[in-house]
Amino acid sequence: MGRAFEYRRAAKEARWDKMSKVFPKLAKAITVAAKEGGIDPDMNPKLRAAISAAKAENMPKDNIDAAIKRANGKDSADIKTIFYDGKAAHGTQIIVECATDNPTRTVANVKAIFHKNGGEILPSGSLSFMFSRKSVFELEKPTKDIEELELELIDFGLEEIELEGESLYVYGDYTSFGTLSEGIEKLGLEVKKARLEYIPTSSISLNEEEMSEVEKLLDKLEDDDDVQAVYTNIE
Template sequence: MGRAFEYRRAAKEARWGKMSRIFPKLGRSITIAAKEGGIDPEMNPKLRTAIATAKAQNMPKDNIEAAIKRAAGKDSADIKTIHYDGKGPHGALIIVECATDNQTRTVANIKAIFGKNGGEFLPNGSLNFMFSRMSVFEVKKPKMDLDDVELEMIDYGLTKMDVNEITEDNEEKTLTFYGEYESFGLLNEGVEKLGLELKHASLKFIPNDAKEFSEEELEDIEHLLDKLEEDDDVQEIYTNIE
């Protein structure tokens, strides 16, 4: 999903009051990270970044601690991350990332959402060659020279850096770091060593060939994306939108 489109989505979520649904999704991300790599953030870089991302979204400390504790509970054993492929209106390609304790329920819901909103549910893996799995870190723009930041981060697996304008007055900017899938822990180490303020970090599906759509087409596609985001099991959505 292109950066401009991501910010457009974020602005719409804020206007529509959808931010209240972010905390449960962040909580599941923390629980899954803790279950996979242990509940000690010092020993688990994915958990550290999940916590930092949650804090950047103003998730209360009690919620974060509860999410970590859930990783040790019996219920967490059934939570799995799974991806579903689909096509949206006008040929938009979509990968839906879910965290679920009931795959039968989740796949039925996702199939129904695609079918009822002008989309098509595809067999798993259909879009593997259309996207690349990458480590993506978004940080607040530091005061240090950006060329120096880029050179430093290259030593930690950086393959690309974007500077993003996120306000109309251009007063606040963020940097987005991209690296290979396997470089997640190394990039996280670099962010911490440079003392950068993390806003979000995850393993994302980046389109190999992003496509531009008209405003009218985007309205149709966004209607489907809105419906997918409303499902409680959906964690992230990736598209080939420029």
């Protein structure tokens, strides 16, 4: 009985810890999307994607609505999306996406994380030729024929389609996010996640020891409150 209670309490604390880190990031992503493209999800595919990601993490509707409303508030005027380039051991290249109302604080934190964990921040834009910005949609595995879907989505900006396990990944240029979102919705496909990502033009492979070393840096970056996403050239 006592052990079962301790287990349940530990599990609940783990969920609370996850929510305390994830929910603020999701809320900030919703606010930024609403600020950039308007507060109507029907007219703003990025906002729809941000809301979908929040729902997937069981974020309460009240939190989602509050994040959308915040886009029209005075506080949202200062929130900006900023990218930082960096490198780590074993040829690892890293792009860090942040949403922040205080770039001075954010860059100081990001620099400190790189420095303390064997990495180095680079001048802005240093890795632009090593990564391509893409629209990426993760969908539920469809019952429809994949080749047929591919042909139908090409007209909406599809560049590549890939089936991995129970998920179908759809890729397009970052400028095609809206049209691809529209095409996916017209075909009645269920979206798990959708966002703009940086995809490496060439990847590196790390062994277990090397990966363990680099993961310390990546984990610290992902834990930072201002960091929305971390992209690497690790395959």
